[in-house]
Amino acid sequence: xxxxxxxxxxxxxxxxxxxxxxxxxxxxxxxxxxxxxxxxxxxxxxxxxxxxxxxxxxxxxxxxxxxxxxxxxxxxxxxxxxxxxxxxxxxxxxxxxxxxxxxxxxxxxxxxxxxxxxxxxxxxxxxxxxxxxxxxxxxxxxxxxxxxxxxxxxxxxxxxxxxxxxxxxxxxxxxxxxxxxxxxxxxxxxxxxxxxxxxxxxxxxxxxxxxxxxxxxxxxxxxxxxxxxxxxxxxxxxxxxxxxxxxxxxxxxxxxxxxxxxxxxxxxxxxxxxxxxxxxxxxxxxxxxxxxxxxxxxxxxxxxxxxxxxxxxxxxxxxxxxxxxxxxxxxxxxxxxxxxxxxxxxxxxxxxxxxxxxxxxxxxxxxxxxxxxxxxxxxxxxxxxxxxxxxxxxxxxxxxxxxxxxxxxxx
Amino acid sequence: xxxxxxxxxxxxxxxxxxxxxxxxxxxxxxxxxxxxxxxxxxxxxxxxxxxxxxxxxxxxxxxxxxxxxxxxxxxxxxxxxxxxxxxxxxxxxxxxxxxxxxxxxxxxxxxxxxxxxxxxxxxxxxxxxxxxxxxxxxxxxxxxxxxxxxxxxxxxxxxxxxxxxxxxxxxxxxxxxxxxxxxxxxxxxxxxxxxxxxxxxxxxxxxxxxxxxxxxxxxxxxxxxxxxxxxxxxxxxxxxxxxxxxxxxxxxxxxxxxxxxxxxxxxxxxxxxxxxxxxxxxxxxxxxxxxxxxxxxxxxxxxxxxxxxxxxxxxxxxxxxxxxxxxxxxxxxxxxxxxxxxxxxxxxxxxxxxxxxxxxxxxxxxxxxxxxxxxxxxxxxxxxxxxxxxxxxxxxxxxxxxxxxxxxxxx
Numbered sequence: 001x002x003x004x005x006x007x008x009x010x011x012x013x014x015x016x017x018x019x020x021x022x023x024x025x026x027x028x029x030x031x032x033x034x035x036x037x038x039x040x041x042x043x044x045x046x047x048x049x050x051x052x053x054x055x056x057x058x059x060x061x062x063x064x065x066x067x068x069x070x071x072x073x074x075x076x077x078x079x080x081x082x083x084x085x086x087x088x089x090x091x092x093x094x095x096x097x098x099x100x101x102x103x104x105x106x107x108x109x110x111x112x113x114x115x116x117x118x119x120x121x122x123x124x125x126x127x128x129x130x131x132x133x134x135x136x137x138x139x140x141x142x143x144x145x146x147x148x149x150x151x152x153x154x155x156x157x158x159x160x161x162x163x164x165x166x167x168x169x170x171x172x173x174x175x176x177x178x179x180x181x182x183x184x185x186x187x188x189x190x191x192x193x194x195x196x197x198x199x200x201x202x203x204x205x206x207x208x209x210x211x212x213x214x215x216x217x218x219x220x221x222x223x224x225x226x227x228x229x230x231x232x233x234x235x236x237x238x239x240x241x242x243x244x245x246x247x248x249x250x251x252x253x254x255x256x257x258x259x260x261x262x263x264x265x266x267x268x269x270x271x272x273x274x275x276x277x278x279x280x281x282x283x284x285x286x287x288x289x290x291x292x293x294x295x296x297x298x299x300x301x302x303x304x305x306x307x308x309x310x311x312x313x314x315x316x317x318x319x320x321x322x323x324x325x326x327x328x329x330x331x332x333x334x335x336x337x338x339x340x341x342x343x344x345x346x347x348x349x350x351x352x353x354x355x356x357x358x359x360x361x362x363x364x365x366x367x368x369x370x371x372x373x374x375x376x377x378x379x380x381x382x383x384x385x386x387x388x389x390x391x392x393x394x395x396x397x398x399x400x401x402x403x404x405x406x407x408x409x410x411x
Numbered sequence: 412x413x414x415x416x417x418x419x420x421x422x423x424x425x426x427x428x429x430x431x432x433x434x435x436x437x438x439x440x441x442x443x444x445x446x447x448x449x450x451x452x453x454x455x456x457x458x459x460x461x462x463x464x465x466x467x468x469x470x471x472x473x474x475x476x477x478x479x480x481x482x483x484x485x486x487x488x489x490x491x492x493x494x495x496x497x498x499x500x501x502x503x504x505x506x507x508x509x510x511x512x513x514x515x516x517x518x519x520x521x522x523x524x525x526x527x528x529x530x531x532x533x534x535x536x537x538x539x540x541x542x543x544x545x546x547x548x549x550x551x552x553x554x555x556x557x558x559x560x561x562x563x564x565x566x567x568x569x570x571x572x573x574x575x576x577x578x579x580x581x582x583x584x585x586x587x588x589x590x591x592x593x594x595x596x597x598x599x600x601x602x603x604x605x606x607x608x609x610x611x612x613x614x615x616x617x618x619x620x621x622x623x624x625x626x627x628x629x630x631x632x633x634x635x636x637x638x639x640x641x642x643x644x645x646x647x648x649x650x651x652x653x654x655x656x657x658x659x660x661x662x663x664x665x666x667x668x669x670x671x672x673x674x675x676x677x678x679x680x681x682x683x684x685x686x687x688x689x690x691x692x693x694x695x696x697x698x699x700x701x702x703x704x705x706x707x708x709x710x711x712x713x714x715x716x717x718x719x720x721x722x723x724x725x726x727x728x729x730x731x732x733x734x735x736x737x738x739x740x741x742x743x744x745x746x747x748x749x750x751x752x753x754x755x756x757x758x759x760x761x762x763x764x765x766x767x768x769x770x771x772x773x774x775x776x777x778x779x780x781x782x783x784x785x786x787x788x789x790x791x792x793x794x795x796x797x798x799x800x801x802x803x804x805x806x807x808x809x810x811x812x813x814x815x816x817x818x819x820x821x822x
Contacts, residue, residue, distance in 0.1 A: 132551030140543030143719030291706030308554030
């Protein structure tokens, strides 16, 4: 019998309890023994709770119980969750989580703590919800030098952008609708401003760098709140969609860089298949070529699927080396200023901007005009053939002053 | 130092040696120690071979060398490969392979042999080439009851169908071109008749069934050689593509079934994104919902990526329980006749076939007419809302006799 505890009975935590109840037989077959949720820790009271007998408000019921070997931390945030995770790992209990904020912030300390206590800290659910990505990246693709990972890894923004594109609603209305449907939080900042995606791409980057910690807070991040129907009209003209992409580049002969920003992405690109709350993550390796993972990036049961997958792994494999390589703080910087990165972008400007003006503010940059999409303005696609870097994009648009309307990067 | 051997220096075998040479640093970082190919076994001579010093024609150089702990079997087929795999496993050496024929045929015996010799038999590369699918299915999705897996898992047929659809060539020409480009074998039967896809779907089915062996030879299989431009015209009218799909269904309240056949698949379905030599595999679990894996399903380096990933896993994890659950022969049948399965299909018939005739030969089946796609014929979409099973499809089309032109299933 494997005994586990769930910390936090919110959306994901209750999903974990439900998945274990629902798939009891399957889990026992996989483990070779039964598994049960022994305790659920939450300070709140819940009505009509089918797991009421398992509830406790006393943390000692979890941390002092030697029978409990694996703890699912589904509290979220980086405060109580942080304290409880440390307490569990210090007691030699493996911890699995969907908490990207905590992993992105304290991953090094928590993985080292797990290592020294002969237990493990797993976080498959922290990126891409239920989509298998961390373990495949770490193990199945281990033969590759990964040069790039790019993902639509925030379901809230992808839902909003899909609604804006398909229904024609503007950003504010789409956000309100997403909140009503439970796809966006009442305080939606972390999602719409790209902070959530930034944490997730930093986690993937650390995996790709064999455990060298990537501090997500230094990643250049732009959210989707300024995306308009006019931007979408240009994307459609280019047979493309607008998606919030999180990209980590790990080129062999240049510096690592990362960015989170809305991008125009061709409908021919497999990544663009992810609409609504779905996520997709594309990985490029020097042996595998391009590979993509697609599925529900959030949601109670999908996220619980990944958490319970980690629970099984933690319960089954006492050989801790079967897990993720513990992170560490590298001596050299692992992520550099992205302003040297090549970039392709669409800029929208007043119609008085001539080709000559473009050539003067974006010297040496290859470009083409996109006319007739929105009245009273003109578009330019800048930077084909790696002829522009981020620095030039920013300085050039600044120089255009009042003539500049908006810019959006092209993937 | 991890010492490995490669058996068979063909396309995949040479790819394995090249990936290990190319990514030496990455592999050592992952393993914590260097890895080298110590021997390559092949009875043939190779010109301009950068690995000539490692070549041997004497199998004892591999099997009697205690330093060699992992063997990559890239011979193919189920004869010499079978003997060599048994010899390696009996000597306690783990074996990794891309050989779907051998796994599909002798998987039970070989996994049991590995188990009793405290080594492992891994075959991530046997399905989907480089795409991570077996390990994600087995481990990351272990919390789910998987009810369906459907895949485009044969690159040769997908290349041919893509060419037929995009360029308008007929089957014979597209096959010839695929052969010239090396995407099809000189004897293409195993690919175009669906035998290769059949073996692969049987392997995935056994993983889903927690190791219960699925005999691929009983799976109803239709190849793509009878697909015509007229079929493709109907697919396009339906905003769809034609793909060779391999499907395993594991419904909770009905019998397991499997089929390999060309299907009409909507362009809205994420699976349909796989064109050319790319593969895609969709999995449905009761917690995760729908998830999809996409990438190069064949090719030297992509396949080698998966083989080398398995080599690392075999070398790293002495805890064999970290690997695939060994297969076994179940007492009860695990796969049933598919003729009871619900099916939706397009049939093409002579224009004299009236709605009334359709109602009489397909009693109780819901249908709709598709007119005007090909001169001198008419199409019917049969079996919406689970109103038709395979048996009725076959008997009804037989009853139409000379009025029947072709049928193609709809996914």
